[in-house]
Amino acid sequence: MTDSLLTVIEPDGATVPGFDTTLSDDELLRAYRAMLCVRAFDDICMKMQRSGRIGFSIPNRGVEACQVGAAAAFEATDFLFPSYRDFGMALYHGVPAVEMMHNMFGNAEDSAKGRQMPVHFSFVEPIKYFSISSPIGTHIPHAVGAAFAFQQRGEDRVCLASFGDGGTSSLGFHSGLNFAGVWKAPVVFLCQNNGWAISLPAEEQTASDGYAVKAEAYGMPGVTVDGNDLLAVHQAVSEAVARARRGEGPTLIEAKTYRMGGHSTSDDPTKYVPAEELAAWAEKDPVERFRRYLERRGLWTAEIETKLRAEVADEVATGARTAEATGKPGLETIFSDVYAELPAHLRRQGEAAFDLAKRKGDASSGDGAFPL
Numbered sequence: 001m002t003d004s005l006l007t008v009i010e011p012d013g014a015t016v017p018g019f020d021t022t023l024s025d026d027e028l029l030r031a032y033r034a035m036l037c038v039r040a041f042d043d044i045c046m047k048m049q050r051s052g053r054i055g056f057s058i059p060n061r062g063v064e065a066c067q068v069g070a071a072a073a074f075e076a077t078d079f080l081f082p083s084y085r086d087f088g089m090a091l092y093h094g095v096p097a098v099e100m101m102h103n104m105f106g107n108a109e110d111s112a113k114g115r116q117m118p119v120h121f122s123f124v125e126p127i128k129y130f131s132i133s134s135p136i137g138t139h140i141p142h143a144v145g146a147a148f149a150f151q152q153r154g155e156d157r158v159c160l161a162s163f164g165d166g167g168t169s170s171l172g173f174h175s176g177l178n179f180a181g182v183w184k185a186p187v188v189f190l191c192q193n194n195g196w197a198i199s200l201p202a203e204e205q206t207a208s209d210g211y212a213v214k215a216e217a218y219g220m221p222g223v224t225v226d227g228n229d230l231l232a233v234h235q236a237v238s239e240a241v242a243r244a245r246r247g248e249g250p251t252l253i254e255a256k257t258y259r260m261g262g263h264s265t266s267d268d269p270t271k272y273v274p275a276e277e278l279a280a281w282a283e284k285d286p287v288e289r290f291r292r293y294l295e296r297r298g299l300w301t302a303e304i305e306t307k308l309r310a311e312v313a314d315e316v317a318t319g320a321r322t323a324e325a326t327g328k329p330g331l332e333t334i335f336s337d338v339y340a341e342l343p344a345h346l347r348r349q350g351e352a353a354f355d356l357a358k359r360k361g362d363a364s365s366g367d368g369a370f371p372l
């Protein structure tokens with residue numbers, strides 16, 4: 001159990017003596033672009049939700065370094081089991097913004113064919129990004145089960161289970177970590193402690209001294225890392241991935257970060273987040289901190305910034321326009337990808353429903369309001 005907080009980028013962008021990242025210059029710039037893209041994506045989703053064009057979205061502001069630093073430690077052959085607040089994991093690995101926008105609109109091009117809520121992305125290429133589970137913590141045993149299967153089959157793949165401080169109160173957290181410890185499954189648990197679980201502060205989520213300490217009970221190392229420091233998160237997760245690949249089992253990483261926005265586009269954080277707390281964390285903005293690092297390293301200029309911002313703004317705006325203009329999934333797709341062979345009773349029920357829809361018309365759209 002490491003008590004100290006791993007941090008490598010100083011507030012002015014310098015790194016601590018003796019540290020060097022294993023990320024190449026290209027990967028560093030890719031990470032920065034992914035973080036800018038998350039911000040652009042968030043921005044446009046807020047506008048689309050406020051104008052009633054999508055049901056809801058999840059803001060990522062403040063946690064971008066944590067998502068992207070962690071994602072950069074995985075190969076495309078590994079399996080990510082992300083949280084709903086992990087947009088940067090997909091974007092870093094090259095998922096085009098338009099693919100994510102298809103899900104925001106639940107349209108015919110959506111990989112889930114409109115059968116998931118917005119922000120419940122799932123991708124097979126270019127990264128194995130497992131479908132988001134709405135019930136908190138239920139994806140943790142999924143990640144452990146997949147990791148155990150890879151271990152049994154002798155496949156060199158590692159799984160990531162990413163969840164929040166609130167996720168540690170779920171049954172999935174405890175059963176998942178327990179069996180990962182017992183089986184020495186190749187899985188990395190990333191607890192993004194972002195200060196809040198909707199309106200419940202992280203201090204009221206647990207009586208233990210932080211979250212990393214919980215690792216001890218399950219027989220695995222627990223590490224605490226500065227979640228606003230992309231390179232520190234990347235280092236901690238890379239070490240855990242290497243450990244998993246060596247067959248030494250799982251690691252629990254607590255990344256201390258901060259949600260600089262609402263839980264979703266449907267709540268008002270000013271009702272419960274102290275303004276001074278938010279202001280203090282805004283000073284530690286992870287994107288700005290990484291930008292200073294890139295500048296010191298000679299990888300950032302104002303021209304590069306302008307170019308990247310224009311690129312990501314165009315990517316998300318074009319993606320949103322394309323997704324909005326794409327039609328809804330046909331009713332007859334409700335059973336697609338579900339059964340290898342459709343059972344007879346579902347075929348009969350389906351035919352009756354499709355016939356009714358043909359005669360009476362498809363269900364009309366709702367008003368776009370979403371309860372959470």
Ligand SMILES: Cc1ncc(C[n+]2csc(CCOP(=O)(O)OP(=O)(O)O)c2C)c(N)n1
Pocket residue numbers: 083085134135136163164165166167168194196197198259263
């Ligand atoms: C089993 C279950 N209980 C409650 C909810 C409602 N809910 C949705 S998000 C959330 C908070 C989760 O907080 P945290 O794990 O810290 O993640 P964060 O939103 O901060 O990223 C809750 C309680 C749910 N989706 N599933």
Ligand SMILES: [Mg+2]
Pocket residue numbers: 164165166192193194195196197198
């Ligand atoms: Mg949280």
